[in-house]
Amino acid sequence: MAIMVNDCPRCGSQKITFQVKGVNYYGYKLLVNSKRANVYEVYSVCKECNKTTIFIAQQLNSGADLSNIHWDESHWNLSQCAEVTGVITPADLKVSQPPEHLPQDIHDIYVEGAKCLSIGCYNAAATMFRLCLDYATKNLLPPEGQEPNNKIRRSLGLRMGWLFESEILPNSLRELAECVKDDGNDGAHEGILDKNSAIDLEEFTFLLLERLYTEKERLAEAKRRREKRKA
Template identity: 25%
Template sequence: MVITGDCPHCGIQKVAFVARYQFEVSSSKSEVHMLATCNACRKGAIFHLGLYEHTSGADLVKATGSQEKLRITVEQQWPDYQSKTPAAVPANITNFYEQGVRALKAGHWDAAGAMFRKTLDVSTKVIDPDHRDETLFKRIHLLVNNGQLTAAMGDWSHEIRLDGNDAVHGEEPETEVDAKSLRRFAEAFLTYSFTLPAMVKANRGKRTPANESVVTAAA
């Protein structure tokens, strides 16, 4: 049988896992554990499966079809897929960043560099939509000038912009070192631009008006 899941190793979502070995969940007749391997990277995961039209004695490894066709549900997976994107990042930017992460894991350095640059490009448009029609170079300068990026972050942004351009337009292939450096910057940029502001907002939301008054009075 084939199980659809998100691979915790290569990061591909909704990928097919091929069932390899089945074992029972204690004395339950309506659920089993299944060791399966990702069709993309060949690495394994264990799935806790709920059974509807089968019993735990059925040999599901030899069954033909997907878990949906066989009326089997995935209750849990180990290890579970964990998003590689920092928290509070918009969904479209998360998609671009994780495409870069998957390309990086697959050894596709040029594709990874291009996607990390796109992550930066779209992020700056979300942060400063009034200047979305400007070049990425101009947008970065504007974000630094209006205080939304530090000077150091601005300088680092230009590094990923230039390296990303090389990945798309350069004649020499992107290197593993460059692609990994782009990923580290993209992660830092997303954390600084989205995760930290969200954390501050959430923390401020915990304060009651009374607490705010005490803080103000103490100041």
């Protein structure tokens, strides 16, 4: 019987043993050293309350695919090969996925915003999506001491307007960027955003991040494949 030890979110028992019933691979996490760590959903049963929980676990090394192991027949301790990083909750049931190849900090913030949106926390979701845009667009600015001025640099709405005017951001997205006003002028700071406003912000954030990160990495991958074929 394969096991793992973790706190039980169902009964509250701490450092309790779980029986691992199955593991499912569903993606990977991009680490700071550009390496990938496989991420799994772990179906397990608490030995205290006998209730099931689906944990999220990140593989610790680049060994065998954990989803190919017959966990019911093995005697492994999952902690030896994976680290539990979270648990599946109702917020995960209908959460939209972020674009691929995002920096990890932006990826995590986007996921948090999507979870907030899925359970109707629209103002919290908008705050997270704005934070994604804030991180992504700050990296596009010229060094300090050059244009734009500090007022534009500090304001997400003004900064994005400047980036469009300077043709650093694609003009095709400019109309959708109307969901991001000057700071304090879109309801996010007053807690009055509705569902449609939050969805508009999510869609724009997704498209912009896809342009900035996903398409760039896909082109790089295509170039690497072409060079490999030539070699």
